[in-house]
Amino acid sequence: MTDYRAPVESHRFILNEVLHWERLFSSPEYAHVDAGVGDAVLNAAAEFIGGVLAPTRQIGDEQGSRLVDGRVITPDGFKEAYRQYADLGWIGLDMPEAYGGQNLPLVLQAAVAEMVNGTSVPFGMLTLMGRAAARLLIAHADAGLKERVVPRLVSGEWAATICISESDAGSDVARLRSMATPMPDGSYTVSGSKIFITFGDHDVTEQICHVVLARTLEGLPGTRGLSLFLVPRLCLHDGSPNRISVGRIEHKMGLKASATCVVDFEGARGTRIGAEGEGLKVLFAMVNTMRLEVAIQGVAIAGAATARAIAYAAERLQGGTPDRPAIPIVEHADVRRMLLIMRSRTEALRALVMEAAFNLDLALTADGAEREKARAAAEWLLPVCKACCSEAGFEVANLAIQVLGGYGYLTDYGVEQYARDSRIMAIYEGTNGIQALDLVTRRLAKGGGAQYRLFAERIREDLSAAAPSPIRQALESALVQLDHCSAVLVEHLAESPRDAEAGAGAYLALVGLVGGGWMWLRMSEAASPRQASRRELANFYARYLMAEAGTLQKRALCGAALFDGLSVEELSR
Numbered sequence: 001m002t003d004y005r006a007p008v009e010s011h012r013f014i015l016n017e018v019l020h021w022e023r024l025f026s027s028p029e030y031a032h033v034d035a036g037v038g039d040a041v042l043n044a045a046a047e048f049i050g051g052v053l054a055p056t057r058q059i060g061d062e063q064g065s066r067l068v069d070g071r072v073i074t075p076d077g078f079k080e081a082y083r084q085y086a087d088l089g090w091i092g093l094d095m096p097e098a099y100g101g102q103n104l105p106l107v108l109q110a111a112v113a114e115m116v117n118g119t120s121v122p123f124g125m126l127t128l129m130g131r132a133a134a135r136l137l138i139a140h141a142d143a144g145l146k147e148r149v150v151p152r153l154v155s156g157e158w159a160a161t162i163c164i165s166e167s168d169a170g171s172d173v174a175r176l177r178s179m180a181t182p183m184p185d186g187s188y189t190v191s192g193s194k195i196f197i198t199f200g201d202h203d204v205t206e207q208i209c210h211v212v213l214a215r216t217l218e219g220l221p222g223t224r225g226l227s228l229f230l231v232p233r234l235c236l237h238d239g240s241p242n243r244i245s246v247g248r249i250e251h252k253m254g255l256k257a258s259a260t261c262v263v264d265f266e267g268a269r270g271t272r273i274g275a276e277g278e279g280l281k282v283l284f285a286m287v288n289t290m291r292l293e294v295a296i297q298g299v300a301i302a303g304a305a306t307a308r309a310i311a312y313a314a315e316r317l318q319g320g321t322p323d324r325p326a327i328p329i330v331e332h333a334d335v336r337r338m339l340l341i342m343r344s345r346t347e348a349l350r351a352l353v354m355e356a357a358f359n360l361d362l363a364l365t366a367d368g369a370e371r372e373k374a375r376a377a378a379e380w381l382l383p384v385c386k387a388c389c390s391e392a393g394f395e396v397a398n399l400a401i402q403v404l405g406g407y408g409y410l411t412d413y414g415v416e417q418y419a420r421d422s423r424i425m426a427i428y429e430g431t432n433g434i435q436a437l438d439l440v441t442r443r444l445a446k447g448g449g450a451q452y453r454l455f456a457e458r459i460r461e462d463l464s465a466a467a468p469s470p471i472r473q474a475l476e477s478a479l480v481q482l483d484h485c486s487a488v489l490v491e492h493l494a495e496s497p498r499d500a501e502a503g504a505g506a507y508l509a510l511v512g513l514v515g516g517g518w519m520w521l522r523m524s525e526a527a528s529p530r531q532a533s534r535r536e537l538a539n540f541y542a543r544y545l546m547a548e549a550g551t552l553q554k555r556a557l558c559g560a561a562l563f564d565g566l567s568v569e570e571l572s573r
């Protein structure tokens, strides 16, 4: 089934009526942008994904990528779709003009990325990595490397990977063992085996730029000995094959079209990016771009699964009685419940991700203190969006299967693929457990809760301007609960950090729930009489989903002792 319909109307509403992205147009960076440009881009993207990309979703799942004689072969149509996408300039949508991009705001790129991922997440992954590597190089590479590589990544002539994981180093990158040795000419040779590398090889582009985290200073412990390298599949100076091979591709639950590779570097030539020993810090320019996009992937799957389930429920007839004909299942209260959870959660998170992207745009364009605030707001939202959206992607896809009943379990209807494809999103790009720790131990801890206070302040500003409504009431009370949790966790961080860690997952979920409520407040305030359904969805979110706030508060504050009562032996008995 390839009947995904791009949510253009929702994107347009969020951009124009909720975020008021026209605030960007007065800055010199985006003087060439206006609402008309936004509309044209959204419509063109919707047309592209419907015409060219849609057929690759099912074929990609059925055929998968294959390893043949040491090279990865992508499924039918994948290469051709990529070529068209690249030639139309989509990869460089938000990239600087100086490197061949179109220099459009990231928030618009986020909307386009949702459409692409709603159609094919593997395709979205491939294009994402080129963009993310380009951003990294623009921020940290020297001029020569930038000039050589970035325009080719932006045009899609070359692709990229991110090579962090090793068999003993997953969440804990300090354990990684790949080594880089300096050569007399200033380059490095890189050796080590990286695992789980997305599109570690493929037949879509000749050149693949591997961004590799490796150890240079053997004596230094932990992450301080790590540096970052660009290690191309074909050597940059003469195009000869570098010493890189793909040992295996993994058999996995979903994302079959994207090859997950073991990539072996055997003295491969590479160039250092950024200062020695600062590899992890430098890599964040790439990782942050990817985390935002994983959040977008989650929303994309949730949106696609919701649309499919609503269409099915409107047609499927069940539940008649001898004197009354069967009715569409969408009329049954329990099916309504599921569809409303799916729709209200998806739209809240779509707006939240776009709010994060918009703040990243403002962090480039706003003046003085506003710029700093925008950066802080985006930093706060990033782990929340990554974790909440990835979870929503899978949970909404799971509900879609339930709405379709037995048919949902069959491959013919395509919703089980949404569940399989989205399951990994809570794991890669830093597991959701790690996102929660990041939120609490870094972002909440920073300045004794300063980033949280900014988030809460912005919500209170909107609350004070809003008309009385269930969403206003629910948000006000959930915000008080979140204030309390934040204050207690800041205390825990100083006095009993394990208690803070124990509450981190529930705390992140509560921030996401409140963030979603904030978006519904703004969307319901912005809705015209013609868009009254948005107020109904806001009411549902307020009265049904926000009822979870009290439970999440209790869990966030439950303390580690509750988890530590059993020894490992007792737990496993």
Ligand SMILES: Cc1cc2nc3c(=O)[nH]c(=O)nc-3n(C[C@H](O)[C@H](O)[C@H](O)COP(=O)(O)OP(=O)(O)OC[C@H]3O[C@@H](n4cnc5c(N)ncnc54)[C@H](O)[C@@H]3O)c2cc1C
Binding pocket: 161, 162, 163, 164, 165, 169, 170, 171, 172, 195, 196, 197, 198, 199, 252, 255, 260, 424, 427, 428, 429, 430, 431, 432, 433, 434, 437
């Ligand atoms: C399809 C796919 C694509 C991938 N693509 C890439 C890629 O392109 N490049 C790349 O480098 N990697 C990639 N990965 C690897 C991915 O990023 C890792 O799987 C992920 O970082 C988790 O590492 P791990 O699997 O070793 O799990 P572990 O780190 O062993 O974690 C297992 C569990 O323990 C928890 N945990 C671990 N440490 C802590 C802690 N300190 N505190 C609390 N809980 C903790 C985790 O949250 C998780 O629940 C990919 C993986 C897959 C499956």
